[in-house]
Amino acid sequence: MKSAKLTVSALAVIAASAGVASxxxxxxVAGSSTVLPYATxxxxxxxxxxxxxxxxVESGGSSAGLKKFCEGxxxxxxxxxxxxxPMKDSxxxxxxxxxxxxxxxxxxGYDGIVFASDINGKDFAFTAxxxxxxxxxxxxxxxxxxxxxxxxxxxxxxxxxxxxxxAFVPGTKHGTREVFEEKVxxxxxxxxxxxxVFAKEKGDEDKAKExxxxxxxxGKSVDIDGDxxxxxxxxxxxxxxxxxxxxSFYENNTDKLKVATIGGVTPSTESIASGEYPVSxxxxxxxxxxxxxxxxxxKEFAEFFVSDELAGPEGPLAAYxxxxxxxxxxxxxxxxxxxxxxx
Amino acid sequence: xxxxxxxxxxxxPRTSLLAADPRTRxxxxxxxxxxxxxxxAIAVALVMLVVLLVTIFSGGxxxxxxxxxxxxxxxxxxxxxxxxxxxxEDIKKVLTLTYGKILDKALDAAIADKGIQVxxxxxxxxxxxxxxxxxxxxxxxxxxxxxxxxxxxEARVLVNGRVDGYYKGRVSMESAARxxxxxxxxxxxxDALKAQGMLATAWNWSFLTxxxxxxxxxxxAGVGVAILGSLYMMLxxxxxxxxxxxAAAIYLEEFAPRNRWTDIIEVNISNLAxxxxxxxxxxxxxxxxxxAGLPQSAPIVGGLVLVLMTLPRIIIPARAxxxxxxxxxxxxxxxxxxxxxxxxxxxxxxLATPGILTGVILGMAQALGETAPLLLIGMVAFVKNFPAAPxxxxxxxASALPVQVYNWTQRADPAFVERASGAIIxxxxxxxxxxxxxxxxxxxxxxxx
Numbered sequence: 126m127k128s129a130k131l132t133v134s135a136l137a138v139i140a141a142s143a144g145v146a147s148x149x150x151x152x153x154v155a156g157s158s159t160v161l162p163y164a165t166x167x168x169x170x171x172x173x174x175x176x177x178x179x180x181x182v183e184s185g186g187s188s189a190g191l192k193k194f195c196e197g198x199x200x201x202x203x204x205x206x207x208x209x210x211p212m213k214d215s216x217x218x219x220x221x222x223x224x225x226x227x228x229x230x231x232x233x234g235y236d237g238i239v240f241a242s243d244i245n246g247k248d249f250a251f252t253a254x255x256x257x258x259x260x261x262x263x264x265x266x267x268x269x270x271x272x273x274x275x276x277x278x279x280x281x282x283x284x285x286x287x288x289x290x291x292a293f294v295p296g297t298k299h300g301t302r303e304v305f306e307e308k309v310x311x312x313x314x315x316x317x318x319x320x321x322v323f324a325k326e327k328g329d330e331d332k333a334k335e336x337x338x339x340x341x342x343x344g345k346s347v348d349i350d351g352d353x354x355x356x357x358x359x360x361x362x363x364x365x366x367x368x369x370x371x372x373s374f375y376e377n378n379t380d381k382l383k384v385a386t387i388g389g390v391t392p393s394t395e396s397i398a399s400g401e402y403p404v405s406x407x408x409x410x411x412x413x414x415x416x417x418x419x420x421x422x423x424k425e426f427a428e429f430f431v432s433d434e435l436a437g438p439e440g441p442l443a444a445y446x447x448x449x450x451x452x453x454x455x456x457x458x459x460x461x462x463x464x465x466x467x468x
Numbered sequence: 469x470x471x472x473x474x475x476x477x478x479x480x481p482r483t484s485l486l487a488a489d490p491r492t493r494x495x496x497x498x499x500x501x502x503x504x505x506x507x508x509a510i511a512v513a514l515v516m517l518v519v520l521l522v523t524i525f526s527g528g529x530x531x532x533x534x535x536x537x538x539x540x541x542x543x544x545x546x547x548x549x550x551x552x553x554x555x556x557e558d559i560k561k562v563l564t565l566t567y568g569k570i571l572d573k574a575l576d577a578a579i580a581d582k583g584i585q586v587x588x589x590x591x592x593x594x595x596x597x598x599x600x601x602x603x604x605x606x607x608x609x610x611x612x613x614x615x616x617x618x619x620x621x622e623a624r625v626l627v628n629g630r631v632d633g634y635y636k637g638r639v640s641m642e643s644a645a646r647x648x649x650x651x652x653x654x655x656x657x658x659d660a661l662k663a664q665g666m667l668a669t670a671w672n673w674s675f676l677t678x679x680x681x682x683x684x685x686x687x688x689a690g691v692g693v694a695i696l697g698s699l700y701m702m703l704x705x706x707x708x709x710x711x712x713x714x715a716a717a718i719y720l721e722e723f724a725p726r727n728r729w730t731d732i733i734e735v736n737i738s739n740l741a742x743x744x745x746x747x748x749x750x751x752x753x754x755x756x757x758x759x760a761g762l763p764q765s766a767p768i769v770g771g772l773v774l775v776l777m778t779l780p781r782i783i784i785p786a787r788a789x790x791x792x793x794x795x796x797x798x799x800x801x802x803x804x805x806x807x808x809x810x811x812x813x814x815x816x817x818x819l820a821t822p823g824i825l826t827g828v829i830l831g832m833a834q835a836l837g838e839t840a841p842l843l844l845i846g847m848v849a850f851v852k853n854f855p856a857a858p859x860x861x862x863x864x865x866a867s868a869l870p871v872q873v874y875n876w877t878q879r880a881d882p883a884f885v886e887r888a889s890g891a892i893i894x895x896x897x898x899x900x901x902x903x904x905x906x907x908x909x910x911x912x913x914x915x916x917x
Contacts, residue, residue: 149763151853151865155846162683162880165850169682172852173604174563179852181765181865184878201761244646352878377683377880380643434565441600445684 156190156207177422257313373446531890697866704771713782749841789823
């Protein structure tokens with residue numbers, strides 16, 4: 126028994142040392158949970174249609190993915206980072222410091238952010254200003270800055286339903302939160318004319334900006350740190366709540382959710398592509414150019430991802446909810462040329 | 469003096485064993501209440517367990533059944549092998565997209581052939597009926613046997629998750645009317661095909677054998693890679709944690725002197741057993757991936773992290789089992805001239821084995837269900853390729869059962885909820901087997917003194 130155990134543990138040690146020397150043959154991808162479904166669809170199709178193994182796609186969020194991406198160059202670092210926002214300057218600096226000096230930025234398309242409520246609830250037609258007035262910590266009422274007094278949507282604008290304000294917004298770790306703050310709350314702030322009042326009262330513009338995007342903390346606005354599935358579950362248990370979702374999630378759950386319009390425009394891949402629907406953001410993935418050649422199939426995967434068959438308006442990604450990039454051809458050329466970004 | 473009676477005897481109150489006095493009644497009532505509390509506690513626990521099991525089984529049993537469509541498919545040589553030379557390299561260039569179109573055409577022909585008419589059926593409904601996995605399966609089949617090109621074959625293909633959900637009660641005509649991914653017409657078509665015997669819901673082995681699938685084809689997703697990944701990690705735990713843990717326990721219990729150092733070690737082991745498992749994940753990331761350069765998402769790293777986590781949980785029960793062996797056994801062995809090592813390995817260890825094995829199996833069962841430490845080392849990933857056979861396979865990317873559950877609960881398509889519950893059932897079955905094995909070992913080898 127003793128010798129058997131010794132043999133087994135010896136085998137494990139030998140296996141451990143053998144593995145370090147062997148090369149990695151599959152692509153490693155990590156990052157944004159918004160890009161994840163698209164990346165898995167492409168990875169699956171890539172594995173089916175080529176001789177390369179199916180890439181391994183990890184989730185974890187844009188920031189976590191980019192952090193892993195910028196850890197360095199080598200087989201035990203990832204090859205591609207998915208992100209639902211462009212790389213920040215600080216991340217570029219971190220990459221450069223770790224020796225990741227050549228990075229290819231690939232924009233795969235756009236994602237819409239929609240507001241949806243329970244299918245059996247009331248219809249909503251919002252403007253960005255409504256959202257600012259409903260969720261901001263401080264609003265402007267009669268020309269004065271006051272702590273948010275609204276408790277019902279109808280108090281903000283008479284056309285809105287007489288329903289308690291309850292919103293499920295993505296938590297701060299999500300890339301979606303930034304877009305929500307910038308394109309909805311900050312835009313609504315301006316639309317409601319609160320920016321100038323804030324600037325006058327607070328002294329300078331930076332403080333006004335901060336005041337614009339500060340959300341109320343009295344329980345009317347609930348941060349969801351989990352995924353959209355959690356937001357959906359919260360709406361099902363609190364039917365008067367309104368949740369913030371990605372367009373693709375909504376499109377897969379149209380039997381449970383009712384979508385609200387923004388400025389009279391219903392979100393759809395068409396209205397987002399045309400720019401009519403205001404709340405959208407580009408989705409990216411970043412390729413470590415230094416790995417092209419070492420990791421088999423890396424460039425092929427990047428090209429496959431942005432090919433017309435997949436990322437085009439008729440492809441499976443658009444069918445899942447991605448808004449195809451009108452400038453896809455330029456992206457394809459950039460990937461083919463391995464054009465890197467400035468760091 | 470001697471004939472004096474016992475004066476006190478007459479003064480004691482007359483009590484009967486049959487009629488309880490107030491004090492006894494009070495004590496009896498207290499006991500009855502305590503029993504009732506105990507029973508209530510057990511009843512609450514049982515109700516919780518039943519609710520949990522009913523939710524999981526009612527939600528997950530559907531994952532083991534899947535709806536299939538059987539249609540004749542004509543593999544058109546003009547589309548699949550344009551050059552007509554049956555060269556595998558040329559056939560490979562035909563992508564799944566083309567195979568999807570062939571399947572759509574086959575379905576269209578089959579409907580026309582059977583004379584099925586459904587009002588308001590769009591092209592999207594028609595092509596959406598068949599799973600996207602089907603075209604990949606068909607392509608694999610043709611690549612494996614290029615001779616099929618030009619023939620008409622019977623193909624058994626998966627249908628779309630929504631149609632499958634219709635037969636499992638997840639989707640209704642009302643919800644389909646609101647659903648962007650299906651339509652009442654599509655469901656009517658499915659009903660008509662079912663009436664013709666072409667569409668049937670059958671037992672689904674592929675849930676256990678096939679790998680994960682992307683968000684667009686929940687009907688094809690399975691736990692195959694996750695089962696294999698979990699198995700590999702358990703192999704690593706078995707190969708490393710058991711010998712190290714048992715050796716440490718034997719040394720600490722039988723040989724180590726009692727001094728301050730062993731006290732410190734003992735306290736540390738007990739502490740480690742209570743450390744949150746995510747901490748081991750952080751350690752694993754730093755030590756095994758960043759420092760030792762082991763690959764990400766690999767069962768070896770997951771296994772090593774779980775080894776660290778399981779070690780204290782094996783050492784503590786192993787020590788308890790060794791301690792439970794009466795000292796007389798050791799004394800007798802030493803008395804007839806055995807060395808200490810002989811007394812341990814010939815007498816004490818065999819008697820402690822059932823206790824040690826129970827601890828080992830329970831420790832491994834806990835490791836099997838652990839998700840948190842795997843989050844940080846890249847095991848929470850979409851892995852489609854099966855890992856190779858060990859030992860090389862230990863370094864290939866793989867998933868794990870609890871991680872697969874976590875993964876599926878985050879997907880947008882509601883069909884993945886069913887898959888996640890199905891994976892929980894598989895995990896529970898694994899745990900049940902391990903625990904039953906532990907009980908069996910205990911019963912079989914147990915010794916009483």
